Amino acid sequence: MKRPLIVGIAGGSGSGKTTIAHALEASLEASTVALIEQDCYYRNLSHLSFEERSQVNFDHPDAIEMELLIHHLDELCAGRPIDKPSYDFETHMRGAETTRIHPCPILLVEGILVLADPEARKRMGLKLYVDTAPDIRLMRRIRRDLEQRGRSFDQVRHQYYETVRPMHLAFVEPSKHHADVIIPEGGQNQVALDFLLSRIREYVREYRNPHHS
Numbered sequence: 001m002k003r004p005l006i007v008g009i010a011g012g013s014g015s016g017k018t019t020i021a022h023a024l025e026a027s028l029e030a031s032t033v034a035l036i037e038q039d040c041y042y043r044n045l046s047h048l049s050f051e052e053r054s055q056v057n058f059d060h061p062d063a064i065e066m067e068l069l070i071h072h073l074d075e076l077c078a079g080r081p082i083d084k085p086s087y088d089f090e091t092h093m094r095g096a097e098t099t100r101i102h103p104c105p106i107l108l109v110e111g112i113l114v115l116a117d118p119e120a121r122k123r124m125g126l127k128l129y130v131d132t133a134p135d136i137r138l139m140r141r142i143r144r145d146l147e148q149r150g151r152s153f154d155q156v157r158h159q160y161y162e163t164v165r166p167m168h169l170a171f172v173e174p175s176k177h178h179a180d181v182i183i184p185e186g187g188q189n190q191v192a193l194d195f196l197l198s199r200i201r202e203y204v205r206e207y208r209n210p211h212h213s
Helices: 017-026 050-054 066-077 118-122 134-148 153-178 190-208
Strands: 005-011 033-037 082-084 099-101 106-110 126-131 181-184
Touching: 005 017, 005 153, 005 190, 017 033, 017 106, 017 126, 017 190, 033 066, 066 082, 066 106, 066 118, 106 190, 126 153, 126 190, 134 153, 181 190
Parallel strands: 005 106, 005 126, 033 106, 126 181
Antiparallel strands: 082 099
């Protein structure tokens, strides 16, 4: 049995990497693909007060329980299901519910820092970086945080200058150099999507018929 193809999809906050991940997922048979979001693996900070949790730098690699994410990838590659955690961005806490993910040919791993971790990179057969201009990324982030995450404009602005921008320059942007494919302008790049889907569908065929590859 071939191992699953792990596709890492990185890029700055608001770059369109989630759009790419969802487009790939939607274009493949449900039984052949699973999406694993880095955001689900923020460390559980329930032992801290809300005020203390609010001060955490969530854009630093230490905020992610990457060891659990990597363990889950290894389990799926070994043919065992996992229970993907959930996370509440308004309370900064891990949720009680989990999502059962079963082994399948294609594992999409999406998040700002998924290419910044050497151990995670070792497991990836295809590494993507979605490269979008900073002003576009900022506007998308402002809209998302105001509409979906219960933040005020002042909170968004403070977080951007205090952690988002410096961490992007320190960790996210440099991880671009590990990418196999750099995708300009995020989910609007249909040519890149078609190219990726062709490669991924070829892998699914090989996975299902290893003796005919």
